[in-house]
Amino acid sequence: MAKILVVYHSQSGNTRAAAEFVAQGAEEAGGKVALLEARRAGVEDLLRCEGIAFGSPDYFNYIAGGLKDFFDRTFYPTQGKVTGKPYVAFITHGGGGKAKGSIELLCRIFKFKKITDTLLIEGKPDAASAAQLKDLGKKLAAAITK
Numbered sequence: 001m002a003k004i005l006v007v008y009h010s011q012s013g014n015t016r017a018a019a020e021f022v023a024q025g026a027e028e029a030g031g032k033v034a035l036l037e038a039r040r041a042g043v044e045d046l047l048r049c050e051g052i053a054f055g056s057p058d059y060f061n062y063i064a065g066g067l068k069d070f071f072d073r074t075f076y077p078t079q080g081k082v083t084g085k086p087y088v089a090f091i092t093h094g095g096g097g098k099a100k101g102s103i104e105l106l107c108r109i110f111k112f113k114k115i116t117d118t119l120l121i122e123g124k125p126d127a128a129s130a131a132q133l134k135d136l137g138k139k140l141a142a143a144i145t146k
């Protein structure tokens, strides 16, 4: 069973809702999911999982501080131990979405393996976005089990 970490930051709930759909998709594909707010997640969560879904709002064209803090805290203790670990990312935004660049840069520095394009969702996920988010979770689970 694919062990998946869905880690996110959310201030007003849009990214939390998105994260729940990603987790649902991963579970439907047979994954065992830990859905964690970034401030509650740490080194062990990152080491233990076999794949990660990162969720962030776009704040000032950048990754949200709460999720950035997770990357900051986990970098040195996991360096060299997470190389090639599969990841996907999703961003909720208010019409921009440029935070994609900062998340993908951090994932490259950690040497995670990108499974598919980062998903951009405007505002709260609607039914169409929910389907895309679930699909993202499924793709991550499939990448681990194949």
Ligand SMILES: Cc1cc2nc3c(=O)[nH]c(=O)nc-3n(C[C@H](O)[C@H](O)[C@H](O)COP(=O)(O)O)c2cc1C
Binding pocket: 009, 010, 011, 012, 013, 014, 015, 016, 056, 057, 058, 059, 060, 061, 062, 092, 093, 094, 095, 096, 097, 098, 122, 123, 124
């Ligand atoms: C401090 C702050 C900065 C923001 N900056 C941007 C931005 O640069 N580009 C953008 O598209 N949306 C921006 N937004 C809108 C949020 O990305 C959007 O509302 C997001 O869905 C909020 O996610 P949350 O409900 O999970 O906190 C900003 C919102 C806040 C509170």
